Amino acid sequence: MPPVPPSGWNVPPPGWAAPPQGWGQSGHPGWPPGPSAPPPAYGGPQPGHAPPGYPPPWGLPPAHKPGIVALRPLGLGDVYDGAFKAIRQNPKTMVGLGALVTTAFMLIPVLVSVVLALTDNLVLFSDDVFAPEPLPGDAPLEPPPTEGLGLTVAQTAGPLFAFPATVALTGICVLVVHRAVLGRRTAIGEAWAAARGQLLRLLGLTLLSGLVSGLPLAVFVGLGVVLALTVSEGLGVLVGVLGGLVGLLTFLFLQVRVFYLAPAALMLERTKVFAALRRAWTLSSSQFWRLFGIWLLTGLVVAVVSQVIGIPFAMGGMAALFLAPDSSFAGLVMVLSGYVSTIIVGAVTIPFSAGVSALLYLDQRIRKEAYDVELIAASQHRAS
Helix, strand or coil: CCCCCCCCCCCCCCCCCCCCCCCCCCCCCCCCCCCCCCCCCCCCCCCCCCCCCCCCCCCCCCCCCCCCCCCCCCCHHHHHHHHHHHHHHCHHHHHHHHHHHHHHHHHHHHHHHHHHHHCCCCCCCCHHHHCCCCCCCCCCCCCCCCCCHHHHHHHHHHHHHHHHHHHHHHHHHHHHHHHHHCCCCCCHHHHHHHHHHHHHHHHHHHHHHHHHHHHHHHHHHHHHHHHHHHCCHHHHHHHHHHHHHHHHHHHHHHHHHHHCCHHHHHHHCCCCHHHHHHHHHHHCCCCHHHHHHHHHHHHHHHHHHHHHHHHHHHHHHHHHHHHCCCHHHHHHHHHHHHHHHHHHHHHHHHHHHHHHHHHHHHHHHHHHHCHHHHHHHHHHHHHC
C-alpha cells in the first residue's frame, strides 16, 4: 500500500487557478501510474524534499557540487564566490605561499636598498636643500649628476623582481583552484610539484602577452611624437591621439580574446605557449563582452584592494621624511615600506585574480565542451 500523502499536498496556494480535473490522481495524463503527486504548475515540496515514495514535484535535480562551485555554467556570483572559497579552503597554499614566494624574490632588492642607504646613495633630497642661499656673485649650488639615481634603482627593482613571483603564484593558484572544484585541498609541496614544470612557459606567455598587447599602442604613440617633432605638431597630436585609441582598443581585444584564459589553459592542459593561445582563442569565441566585463570588474576590485592595503604603508613612508635622522635613512624606510606593501598586496590579490581566470576557463569548457561531465566523473571516481 503506497504511503499517504501529507495534508494539503494537492491543494494549490491561495490565489492560484483551480487545478485541472483529476490532477492529483494516479493515471492523470503526463504522470506515471503510482502515488498521486501534484504537477509542476502547482506548489509542493522542492526537489529533494518530497515525501518518501513520491517523485519531486517539479524542476531539475540540483547540480553536482563536489567542491567550491556547482558543475554547471557559472555566473559572475558563482565565479567570485568560488574564488573566495578556494582561498579560504587553501589559505596556506594560496596566500601563505604567495607571500613566501614574493618575499624570496624581493630579498635582492632589499639587500640592494640597504647597501645604497649605508653608502648614502639612497637620499630623497640633497643636504644642500637646507643650505643658506648663495651670496651675490657666488656660483650657484648644483646637485650632483647621480643624485636620486639610487632611489630610482631601488624603486624600479621592486616591481622588476616581483614580476616573476606574480607569474609563479598565478600558475600555482590556477592548479589549486582546479583541484578545489573537485573538492580537493592542495598542500604547498603538492602545488609546487604540479606547477614547476610549466612555470617557465608561463613566464614566456606573460612576457609575450605584454609585448604583443602593448606594441600597437607604443607604435602609434611613438609615431605621433615623431610627426610632431618633424612635420607638424597638430598632425602629431592627431595621429598620437587617434592611434593611441586604436592601440588601446587593440590591447583590450587581445587581452580578453587571446591572453586572459591562456594561463589556465597552459597550466591545466600541460600544453605549450602557442597551443595555449589557440585554446584561449577558441574558448573565448562569442564570449568577448562577458569576459571583458568580468575582466574589467576584477581589475577594478583588485585596484581598490591594492590601494586600501597600500595607503598605510605609503603614509608610513611619508612619515619617515619627518622622523628619520637623515635623508638616506628616510629613503630606505620609504623603499622598504613599498616592498612590504607589494608582498602583502600580491599575496591577497593574485590568488583572487588567478582564481577568477581559472573558473572562467572551466566555465567556457563546460559551456562549449561539456567539461562538467568529465569533472563529475573525476569527482565520483575519487569518492569511490
